[in-house]
Structures are given as structure tokens and as C-alpha cells.
Amino acid sequence: MGQRQSPEEAPGAHDREAFEAAWRRWREEREAAVAAPDGFLAITGLHWLGPEPIRPAGAPGAWWSTEAEGVLVELAAGEELRVAGRRVTGRHAFGRIDAGSPLHAEYPGGVVELARRGERYLLRPRRPDHPPLLTYAGTPTHAPDPAWVLPGRFLPFAEPRPVTVDAVVPGLEHVFEAPGQVEFALAGDRRRLTAFNGRTAGTLLLLFADATSGVTTSGPGRTLALGPPAADGRLAVDLNRATNPPCAYTDHATCPLPPPENRLPVAVEAGELLPPRAAD
Structure with a gap:
């Protein structure tokens, strides 16, 4: 006690x-x-970014990172994001992300979180229809x-x-x-x-x-x-x-x-x- x-x-x-x-x-x-709806229960996956593009399930775009440009995304035709209220299509460079200051990009049906841990970047999609969030009691x-x-x-x-x-x-x-x-x-x-x-x-x-x-x-x-x-x-x-x-x-x-x-x-x-x- x-x-x-x-x-x-x-x-x-x-x-x-x-x-x-x-x-x-x-x-x-x-x-x-x-x-x-965009909290930790809404996270659908954790993806570490590197020089080879990856396409996370449930989120638009192919994503990668470089030391010089930070986080980048290539959006296919018909895909888009909204970053700080601005519509983004095609190729977009987010730049280097400070540790403790994550960035968020909205897409229809969810949000992509971008963050840095040490010298590595991570990507986490968040969706309000993710089952752990819907069933949380x-x-x-x-x-x-x-x-x-x-x-x-x-x-x-x-x-x-x-x-x-x-x-x-x-x-x-x-x-x-x-x-x-x-x-x-x-x-x-x-x-x-x-x-x-x-x-x-x-x-x-x-x-x-x-x-x-x-x-x-x-x-x-x-x-x-x-x-x-x-x-x-x-x-x-x-x-x-x-x-x-x-x-x-x-x-x-x-x-x-x-x-x-x-x-x-x-x-x-x-x-x-x-x-x-x-x-x-």
C-alpha cells in the first residue's frame, strides 16, 4: 500500500x-x-523505412527514406495525401523529421504517421475502423x-x-x-x-x-x-x-x-x- x-x-x-x-x-x-480515432488503438502496422520503397497495406503510396532527403513517397495515379491541409500527389519529399516531432499525412479513411527513432524513420498507418479500436471496452x-x-x-x-x-x-x-x-x-x-x-x-x-x-x-x-x-x-x-x-x-x-x-x-x-x- x-x-x-x-x-x-x-x-x-x-x-x-x-x-x-x-x-x-x-x-x-x-x-x-x-x-x-487516430490514437494508438488505430495503428494497423509499424513499418521501418529504408532506401528500398515499400507499400504499406491499407495506406496509399510507396515510401522510403534517405539520409539526405528524409522521408519520401511516390503516389500512384488516383492516390493522394493531405499534408498540413495541402493536397499532395505524385512524388513528395517530407524532409528530415526531428525526433519527438512526428508528421501526419491524411488520406481517405486514415492517417499516416511519420516519425524518427534514433537514425531510423518509421511509418504507421492509423485507421478509425481498425478492429482493436472498434472493440475497445x-x-x-x-x-x-x-x-x-x-x-x-x-x-x-x-x-x-x-x-x-x-x-x-x-x-x-x-x-x-x-x-x-x-x-x-x-x-x-x-x-x-x-x-x-x-x-x-x-x-x-x-x-x-x-x-x-x-x-x-x-x-x-x-x-x-x-x-x-x-x-x-x-x-x-x-x-x-x-x-x-x-x-x-x-x-x-x-x-x-x-x-x-x-x-x-x-x-x-x-x-x-x-x-x-x-x-x-
């Missing part, structure tokens, strides 16, 4: 209702994102419990550090910028986990695994988004909001794995559980 609050610190009935209502709103937003979770909202502190590094982590794809590595560590008490011990930059300025992201990983929760671990720390570094570590990575929903993901120091030897029985899986 989490670090339990003493009776005088425990929330009253009104606070508990507000806590659970906020959690339910977050769950609705989270489920909407998972079930989005939600992700089970532990019941929300204020005992899993832990007081924490952000400990910034003198300078942000690049941290290399492995991925679920053998041989692939991710490099993220780590601005510092997050410290909190769990199961009677102080823990320090490396934190990465979150989606918006000032926010943080934890990648962690625990004793439930691969048993009742995602084997590669889970993620936890944290709000900006206060001026003195204080922040709440709400493990009720621990979420599955994309690879819990599709085999076509390239999820990073937690760094060694983020592997907790205790069970975090909070947040999302393993989702039901339909075949990709």
Missing part, C-alpha cells in the same frame, strides 16, 4: 468526494484519448485512494542531463532530457526517480516499473504525469493517475523502458491495470 495518512491528515467526506470527482473527470479524458483501474497521493519534492540537476533508455523494440534506444529527480516516501523508504520533461513547459514525466509490472499491470512499466513543482520543489505524486504506455494497447509501439533507478521493488497497487487486448 501507499504511505497512509494519519487520521488527522485524512480527508473529510467532502474532500473525498471532490477527490473522486476529479479522478473520474480525469478518467473520462484519459479514456477519450485512448479511444481516439475501456481500461480497468484500481479504485482511487487518497493514500496513494504522496507528497514529493523535485530535485533539479545543476544542468539537464541526457538519459538513454532501452525500448520495447530490441536494439532501439531513446534519449530524453532529464531536468532532475523526484523524491518521495513509499513503503517506508525514500525513493528518488529520474524525471523527464512533460508535454508542456514545467511539467514532468516519470517512467516507472514496480512489483506489479507484468503481473497485473503493463510489463514495460507505466507512466505518471506530474504538474509543475512549486517554487520550493514540492509537488504531489498521485499514483492513482499512473497510466499504461502505448505498448500496452498495440504491438506497433516503440515505448521507452524505465531507467534502472525507476524500478521500484514494491507493488504500486494504484492506477491503470492491464487493458484487454484485441489482435492487431
Whole structure:
């Protein structure tokens, strides 16, 4: 269990209702994102690009990549894409794609995602009629419990550090910028986990695994988004909001794995559980 609050610190009935209502709103937003028509459940395949053109099933065009020109596509007669609202036909060069800044090209019935992992480019078609998306019935979770909202502190590094982590794809590595560590008490011990930059300025992201990983929760671990720390570094570590990575929903993901120091030897029985899986 989490670090339990003493009776005088425990929330009253009104606070508990507000806590659970906020959690339910977050769950609705989270489920909407998972079930989005262009989300990870909509991915039909993962294709690594190289100098030889390939034609992915279910998407228009022949695709390849070169070091000089980045990603290219040759569209046959009658095929087209829309890139940033512009109609594209024939041969089109997307150029080099920055890691962490994927591009998307729309086509009738779907979207093609283009991204870079290390020095390699990948292509993933996404379709709203993909069976895993159509049959998705939600992700089970532990019941929300204020005992899993832990007081924490952000400990910034003198300078942000690049941290290399492995991925679920053998041989692939991710490099993220780590601005510092997050410290909190769990199961009677102080823990320090490396934190990465979150989606918006000032926010943080934890990648962690625990004793439930691969048993009742995602084997590669889970993620936890944290709000900006206060001026003195204080922040709440709400493990009720621990979420599955994309690879819990599709085999076509390239999820990073937690760094060694983020592997907790205790069970975090909070947040999302393993989702039901339909075949990709």
C-alpha cells in the first residue's frame, strides 16, 4: 500500500468526494484519448523505412527514406495525401523529421504517421475502423485512494542531463532530457526517480516499473504525469493517475523502458491495470 495518512491528515467526506470527482473527470479524458480515432488503438502496422520503397497495406503510396532527403513517397495515379491541409500527389519529399516531432499525412479513411527513432524513420498507418479500436471496452483501474497521493519534492540537476533508455523494440534506444529527480516516501523508504520533461513547459514525466509490472499491470512499466513543482520543489505524486504506455494497447509501439533507478521493488497497487487486448 501507499504511505497512509494519519487520521488527522485524512480527508473529510467532502474532500473525498471532490477527490473522486476529479479522478473520474480525469478518467473520462484519459479514456477519450485512448479511444481516439487516430490514437494508438488505430495503428494497423509499424513499418521501418529504408532506401528500398515499400507499400504499406491499407495506406496509399510507396515510401522510403534517405539520409539526405528524409522521408519520401511516390503516389500512384488516383492516390493522394493531405499534408498540413495541402493536397499532395505524385512524388513528395517530407524532409528530415526531428525526433519527438512526428508528421501526419491524411488520406481517405486514415492517417499516416511519420516519425524518427534514433537514425531510423518509421511509418504507421492509423485507421478509425481498425478492429482493436472498434472493440475497445475501456481500461480497468484500481479504485482511487487518497493514500496513494504522496507528497514529493523535485530535485533539479545543476544542468539537464541526457538519459538513454532501452525500448520495447530490441536494439532501439531513446534519449530524453532529464531536468532532475523526484523524491518521495513509499513503503517506508525514500525513493528518488529520474524525471523527464512533460508535454508542456514545467511539467514532468516519470517512467516507472514496480512489483506489479507484468503481473497485473503493463510489463514495460507505466507512466505518471506530474504538474509543475512549486517554487520550493514540492509537488504531489498521485499514483492513482499512473497510466499504461502505448505498448500496452498495440504491438506497433516503440515505448521507452524505465531507467534502472525507476524500478521500484514494491507493488504500486494504484492506477491503470492491464487493458484487454484485441489482435492487431
